[in-house]
Amino acid sequence: MITFPNAKINLGLSITEKRPDGYHNLETVFYPVALEDALEIRTCPQADNKFSLHQYGMEISGNPEENLVVKAYLLLDKEFHLSPIEIHLYKHIPSGAGLGGGSSDAAFMLKLLNEHFQLNLSDDQLEVYAATLGADCAFFIRNAPTFAEGIGNIFSPISLSLKGYQILIIKPDVFVSTREAFANIHPHHPEYSIKEAIKRPINEWKEILINDFENSVFPQHPVIGEIKAELYNQGAVYASMSGSGSSVYGLFEPGCTLPEADWGSNAFSYKGKL
Numbered sequence: 001m002i003t004f005p006n007a008k009i010n011l012g013l014s015i016t017e018k019r020p021d022g023y024h025n026l027e028t029v030f031y032p033v034a035l036e037d038a039l040e041i042r043t044c045p046q047a048d049n050k051f052s053l054h055q056y057g058m059e060i061s062g063n064p065e066e067n068l069v070v071k072a073y074l075l076l077d078k079e080f081h082l083s084p085i086e087i088h089l090y091k092h093i094p095s096g097a098g099l100g101g102g103s104s105d106a107a108f109m110l111k112l113l114n115e116h117f118q119l120n121l122s123d124d125q126l127e128v129y130a131a132t133l134g135a136d137c138a139f140f141i142r143n144a145p146t147f148a149e150g151i152g153n154i155f156s157p158i159s160l161s162l163k164g165y166q167i168l169i170i171k172p173d174v175f176v177s178t179r180e181a182f183a184n185i186h187p188h189h190p191e192y193s194i195k196e197a198i199k200r201p202i203n204e205w206k207e208i209l210i211n212d213f214e215n216s217v218f219p220q221h222p223v224i225g226e227i228k229a230e231l232y233n234q235g236a237v238y239a240s241m242s243g244s245g246s247s248v249y250g251l252f253e254p255g256c257t258l259p260e261a262d263w264g265s266n267a268f269s270y271k272g273k274l
């Protein structure tokens with residue numbers, strides 16, 4: 001059985017307060033994007049090991065046990081004693097990009113196992129499992145435009161459609177640590193609530209929809225801010241860093257030609273439709 005875990009972008013991201021547990025409360029809108037990994041599982045009842053992981057495409061650091069798809073399998077195996085499986089993961093979503101690639105793989109693995117082994121878990125139950133694997137994971141269970149608060153795990157659906165808009169995502173060859181990005185933030189409540197900002201026409205977002213991480217990440221990695229400026233130069237209606245970086249996206253009017261530019265050596269780029 002095969003599935004295609006997709007990426008997300010953040011439309012606005014306010015870090016509102018630091019919590020006693022060290023995490024931060026935030027507000028953001030998650031929006032799914034059709035940049036996808038591929039994830040396949042096959043049951044191997046006779047296998048000696050519970051799982052084997054075969055990876056292709058972009059490399060991910062860490063041992064198989066640290067891969068979020070394996071963590072997702074072991075989480076459900078603890079409860080439901082699943083058959084051994086072979087996992088094939090093709091990585092196309094860059095890591096350390098703020099695109100939620102690892103989180104998406106984990107959530108899609110839970111959904112895949114639920115279907116494959118007929119566990120009959122509801123979306124609510126899957127979200128609870130997903131939330132234990134990472135801050136962004138639960139979003140990918142329902143995978144629809146969502147306003148998120150808390151540590152990024154309390155959801156309310158929003159009616160927002162960017163259908164027809166085009167997206168260009170650029171990830172320069174720069175690694176931003178999410179943990180460090182949070183550590184450099186001075187939390188505050190936004191002047192213009194993201195929930196309200198998102199209701200305004202897209203051509204007004206430039207002034208009112210802000211990702212708080214840009215202020216702390218751009219000075220350390222100027223190339224990321226330069227890409228954002230270039231996306232506006234080239235006609236983006238809205239441009240922003242996603243999550244804690246290092247990727248930046250631009251939204252472009254339906255039908256316009258997306259820019260071709262030299263985004264720097266080893267930069268990753270993706271063009272698609274929302």
Ligand SMILES: C[C@](O)(CO)[C@H](O)COP(=O)(O)OP(=O)(O)OC[C@H]1O[C@@H](n2ccc(N)nc2=O)[C@H](O)[C@@H]1O
Nearest residue numbers: 022023024098103134135136151152178179182243244
């Ligand atoms: C910034 C976002 O990308 C917004 O979409 C996410 O909140 C980050 O999610 P993520 O990469 O899945 O983050 P995790 O792997 O769960 O956490 C990495 C580290 O970021 C910090 N962290 C994360 C989420 C949060 N709400 N507050 C935090 O302070 C913690 O130090 C944590 O140890």
Ligand SMILES: Nc1ncnc2c1ncn2[C@@H]1O[C@H](COP(=O)(O)OP(=O)(O)OP(=O)(O)O)[C@@H](O)[C@H]1O
Nearest residue numbers: 061067068095096097098099100101102103105243
């Ligand atoms: N299946 C996986 N795909 C990608 N990264 C994984 C996976 N499993 C574990 N990881 C680890 O998770 C870390 C972050 O990966 P991820 O792709 O979620 O990045 P991100 O861009 O920081 O996402 P986010 O938007 O959640 O901040 C990487 O350092 C990687 O070692």
